[in-house]
Amino acid sequence: MSRRQPSGPAASAASPGSGTRPPGPPAGGPRRGGHGAAMAPAEKSLNFGASARRLIGLLKPHRLRVIAVLALSVTAVVMNVVAPKVLGKAVDAVFAGSVSMHLPLGSTKAQAVAALRASGQSKMADMVAAMDLVPGSGIDFDRVATILLTVVALYVVASLLQVVQARLLNTVVQRTVEKLRADVDAKLQRVPLAYVDSRPRGELLSRVTNDIDNVGQSMQQSAGQLLVSICTVLGVVVMMLTVSWQLTIVALLTIPLVMLVAGQIMKRSQGQYVAQWAHTGTLNGQIEEAFTAHELVKVFGRGPQVEAAFASTNASLTEVSRRAQFLSGLMMPIMMFVGNLQYVAICVIGGVRVASGQMTLGDVTVFIQYSRQFTQPVTQIASMINLLQSGVASAERVFEVLDAPEESRDARGRGAGENAHLPTPLRGEVVFDDVRFGYHPDAPLITGLDLRIEPGQTVAIVGPTGAGKTTLVNLVMRFYDVDAGRILVDGVDVRDVPREELRSHFGMVLQDSWLFRGTIADNLRYGRLDASDDELLEAARATFVDRFVHSLPDGYDTIIDDEGGSISTGERQLITIARAFLARPDILILDEATSSVDTRTEATLQQAMAALRQDRTSFVIAHRLSTIRDADIILVMENGDIVEQGSHDDLLAARGAYWRLYEAQFAGAAQTDTDEGKAADVRPA
Template identity: 45%
Template structure:
């Protein structure tokens, strides 16, 4: 990771995955209103469940809100009876108190039941919505052109699948109900407080603006320190990542002292900004409590005065204090939920942008068959490029008027400097990209007349970066043809000269390969991918610098296997190491998107042209 990217290194937790400190930046949507409308529209199949859930949430909140006032009735009954008993004019009515308490317990049980039902229903809705989103995105990703992935990093795409969908799911399951409950609580508490005493309500509300002014002042001053903390944290994380990923280089050049000094600088910056931001944000709770306590004192004094004058009852004072203590809670929840909704809108916007991306050109309605009814292939492997023009962007054409006729079963090598367009040629052949103009034919049929799956089934491709997934060697090899028998897999491995190596492993073909393939060498990994391609038994084989990451001895094994496995197949070999393609039937020499020379090795060397320069320069460098 470069130093310039460090500030963006840390991944902020989602809105439900951790607390955001005051002043912490919240990702906002570019079109909050439009995105939320789109998300609400997406949930249309679940409107009935959502409405029922909201109804239960409202009843749960109402029953909870009226609880304190009813408990105040019990306290009033108890205090009245106690005073009468002391005066000798009566006794405590425990039956009445029991009735009130039982009624109160019933209300709270109903409130809990309603809360459980709405939580259960919203959990189901949120999981179903996230399931549908991931399904739609999974289907979408297979329809996107390769050009999309040229513009987006893998991490960016994965983030939309995981972080963004998780944010939406957690908001639907928790924040929506909380938002509704907070609104009902806010108005419910205010109404219940007014039914007790408008004077005490006014006293309680007076302190709220004071609290907001003080908290806003603190947030304003802490904002800059939270921003510095995020930037410093990015520097620390970026530096640590660089030092661990390049640990060997750092050790080789004796960079320990410099690395430690730089880390201490970043760490000091993080410390200075973090303690200031945390200290200032920590002031908010005691400030709020202090102002709140002032309100409680005023309410208690005023309540005592009103009770002495018979305007309210003693139980009303206790109920009112409970309402005052709870009144700030829905306000804080609303503020937090609005931040969550901002992040949710941003996440939903990214998901819907992904789903709205332009898809690949539609398949042909009547695709050209590649096999006869008896299963025999109709394709020999003859390939023709006719006036092909292509550029990854319209303003930068890298393949210019490319034309070539290649007979079936021929071995064609494509060579040239980096950026000449070698790999692009085979990507176009497999229709990973659409041509700007021109046509590519397979056996005289335009490749656009094949379905993409049929076309790509004709090819076996081995890339420079060997790819293996987490599983056994047998499973990795069988990926080339899922219906292959164990014997066919072993035969392909033997033909690729990798069978002996596999059998020397403790578990043979059942040996597990980890995600990083760190338990086998790069050369062995490349041999496995070549065996996998051979198992597919393709009509056209593409080797994109397949031997560039292997040692000389392994390269010899690959060359021997290729001699046997390339028989009766059209083969395209892309290689920087020109010594590996001297036996090719045809060599295409590319430069700046054009074919500048064509011929076999001897013919090209005799021309003493660009190919000769490339060939000789490699041996001079070695």
């Protein structure tokens, strides 16, 4: 009975083991390498406009909240920009009241102005004529109090609206980032194995973690502030025009200078932000590689080289980050300088207009406040643009993952309802018909392969490293598709079967023992979630997992991580074998499955493996020829071609490629045993 395995990177997709690995991506792309094979970051400017529009498009599912954020922001800004105009009336009331105290009580304003002109105080007369006052009345404190309470109410309500707006915006950004993470995770489940194999793992992880986090932080910090700043600029300009169009022109004269400065800084900082995040990905790749192979680094004494490679990339990252932050930091002092020039100009021109009676003191005070309100958001907009550059640079790196070509779910143009399906129950016949394949078009590996494997046969595949052994089974499971020819399972071309359905009939045990954080029982059930406790125990006993589990403190409930925790390498491998045993696949693939266990355990495991292979087609990839003597067919591969096939005895008798491999493995061992025997003969009693 066939059981469906869970779809996942370790359940259905496996890194090639002892056979040929893909040598890398097409020319020009990033390559997997050692510590010195860091990916060179792109220095050219990113496509800011298109990427920013796409980033904004991620907010569409939350359009109602976005509209609410816009409405709250506009309302709060209107209140904030109206408040200074209202406050200016209080200044006028206080100043006019103070002036009125020096004018004769009982006279009208016209009489007071005429008296001032008659006494030669023309400028004072012009000033009084522009004021709203009653001679001799003094300051109207009730009116001033009413105005101040109105201003306080405006500021309080505006602050509350900004709090609600910030809360809504935070919800929108966090849910957008959550969806983006989910989309990237789902995408990585759909990309072909070649995509993951051809990229440094740490660099890919950096896009999924660091870059998405930076996108969220940039949107959170800049989106709300940018929106408020733009609304404030527009609102302040309108209010300044209502006060004095002449001073408004003076204030707006700084805009071209601001845009020129911002444009030059953006032009120079874009490439630095792209390089910063590319270097971050490279550095993460080196760190992940060094810690994953920490034991090898120690064993071979490569610590200084690892440190040197890290120091080099770290220095490059520091330099591009320094340049990016320096350029961003220039914006604030330049804008403050421009704002101060604007302030001086407004004070001088405003003072002249007050003295001439063309403006009131309150209007000038209000306009100075508006000029400050105008300069600050313009400065913030310029700063937010630099922050957005960093976020958009990260977003573009994430979009590159989302835009990666996917594994076709329905092959060769078939629709979802037009796929072929494997027969049930599956017999397990596998046919290679003139198969041709290469990881690169200009480097063919398998050329014209023909092979028929009968149901229930155990097929062992041997050959030197790089001969194409693992490639053969990767083609059967459609981790890669053939370039020409076809592979048939029970007469059905595997390219016409959805990958998930095809792989549900396969079980695989790799040379690397992939485990996941969880209990031992969880890891055993990974291939068949509905297995009962009795079936789990049966599989564990058949593969000798039960023997060592009882020595653990929590037995099958012992928590292990992806590195196996407190259990040995061999015990981890036993768990992966038991996992395949419990899954009950129709076709079994064993890729150097016993390479990590000791000789005594291996001999015992052969019996369990024989039971596991009973009544199912099995592919066994092996380097140790002693483990495949009982195989029905042994295929000997060299340079992607099958050069010999037959039983163990027949191939030895032929004294060909298999015989040479066998002699290379066992002649040295036999010679060593003979030499040790001779040495024992001459030892003193």
